[in-house]
Amino acid sequence: MARLVAISGSGAKGPACFMIEAGAARFMLDLGYGPQPGLWPSVDSVGRIDALLLSHGHRDHAGGLSLLPKIGNPPVYATATVARMLPPEIVANTLPEQGVSEVLGVRVETGRSGHAPGGVWIHLALGNGVLYMGDYSIESMVYAYDPPPPAELVILDASYGGYETALAECQKNLDPLFDEARLLLPVPEGGRGPEIALHLVRSGRDAPYIDEAMRSALRRLANTDHASLREGVAADLARLAATAKTIDGPLGVMLASRADATAGEAARLIGQWEHAAEPGIVFTGYIPPGTPAERLTRSGRAKYLRWNVHPRLSDNAALVRSAGARTVVPAFGEARHLPAWQRAFAPARVVVNQTVEL
Numbered sequence: 207m208a209r210l211v212a213i214s215g216s217g218a219k220g221p222a223c224f225m226i227e228a229g230a231a232r233f234m235l236d237l238g239y240g241p242q243p244g245l246w247p248s249v250d251s252v253g254r255i256d257a258l259l260l261s262h263g264h265r266d267h268a269g270g271l272s273l274l275p276k277i278g279n280p281p282v283y284a285t286a287t288v289a290r291m292l293p294p295e296i297v298a299n300t301l302p303e304q305g306v307s308e309v310l311g312v313r314v315e316t317g318r319s320g321h322a323p324g325g326v327w328i329h330l331a332l333g334n335g336v337l338y339m340g341d342y343s344i345e346s347m348v349y350a351y352d353p354p355p356p357a358e359l360v361i362l363d364a365s366y367g368g369y370e371t372a373l374a375e376c377q378k379n380l381d382p383l384f385d386e387a388r389l390l391l392p393v394p395e396g397g398r399g400p401e402i403a404l405h406l407v408r409s410g411r412d413a414p415y416i417d418e419a420m421r422s423a424l425r426r427l428a429n430t431d432h433a434s435l436r437e438g439v440a441a442d443l444a445r446l447a448a449t450a451k452t453i454d455g456p457l458g459v460m461l462a463s464r465a466d467a468t469a470g471e472a473a474r475l476i477g478q479w480e481h482a483a484e485p486g487i488v489f490t491g492y493i494p495p496g497t498p499a500e501r502l503t504r505s506g507r508a509k510y511l512r513w514n515v516h517p518r519l520s521d522n523a524a525l526v527r528s529a530g531a532r533t534v535v536p537a538f539g540e541a542r543h544l545p546a547w548q549r550a551f552a553p554a555r556v557v558v559n560q561t562v563e564l
Contacts, residue, residue, distance in 0.1 A: 214247035223247035239269030254278040261340025262325030263291035287324025320351030334358035364536030367543035388485030392472035395423035417471035467498035
């Protein structure tokens with residue numbers, strides 16, 4: 207007998223943290239922080255965890271590792287790419303980006319999730335299968351996606367609720383802005399940043415101006431992190447890393463980290479330009495409350511136009527069908543979308559903020 211407990215990440219946008227108890231073994235899937243400033247998963251009463259498995263290195267999935275002493279300092283499992291992103295005191299056991307491992311005597315299969323460098327979905331051979339998608343996307347032009355195996359229980363990425371707009375349509379909405387003379391896009395350097403850069407050059411536009419965080423990310427993707435990539439992408443990213451100019455004033459399309467402008471070069475540039483007429487500023491991802499991204503979009507100084515890095519509702523419905531799921535836990539989305547999820551995933555049972563027995 208096994209059971210799933212959603213510690214955080216079910217019914218609201220919050221840090222990823224799920225626990226699976228299987229006999230005497232206790233697994234944790236992700237241990238995140240944010241995306242809102244100051245938001246931590248509540249692990250004080252969780253007790254001992256025997257293994258922590260990380261789906262990818264983004265802060266809302268792996269930014270809570272300072273909490274490890276509260277759960278018994280379990281061994282951490284992650285892909286080699288993600289392991290390189292972790293604090294130096296964390297020595298992670300390696301999960302393959304595509305392959306099979308054994309953790310606590312349980313068969314664990316992993317495959318590329320199409321979302322971030324080193325990002326994987328995680329399938330545990332418990333009961334008739336437990337599949338944790340973390341964050342995933344089937345639309346990325348940069349990151350490869352491997353279809354996962356069947357599973358009775360699927361914890362899927364429901365970040366976008368009932369949203370259905372395709373990435374190609376998002377690109378069409380952004381293209382006129384890309385043709386303007388001056389435009390700043392705060393981006394995650396290990397996510398949609400390389401995707402937007404690649405779209406610009408593949409659509410015949412000039413390469414963007416980039417900060418050092420973006421340049422380093424492009425170099426890593428083209429070299430040590432290339433296993434995460436689609437075919438034919440590494441060479442293009444290497445050229446971008448070598449030829450894209452460094453941001454030096456409000457010129458062209460500029461890509462700078464961090465995505466919510468709370469830190470990094472994006473924060474510095476917005477400090478300079480928030481009260482100027484130019485450049486234009488566009489946010490393309492989640493807008494956390496209490497961040498510069500929220501302040502600028504609310505004031506009208508910045509625009510918001512989404513660039514898909516999570517699945518649409520129809521993508522999730524297709525996943526539920528292909529996996530043969532009987533129970534679905536929509537993660538990272540607001541519970542107000544429950545009726546849409548129930549319709550889309552039927553006849554599977556949809557569970558929000560509940561313990562699931564396997």
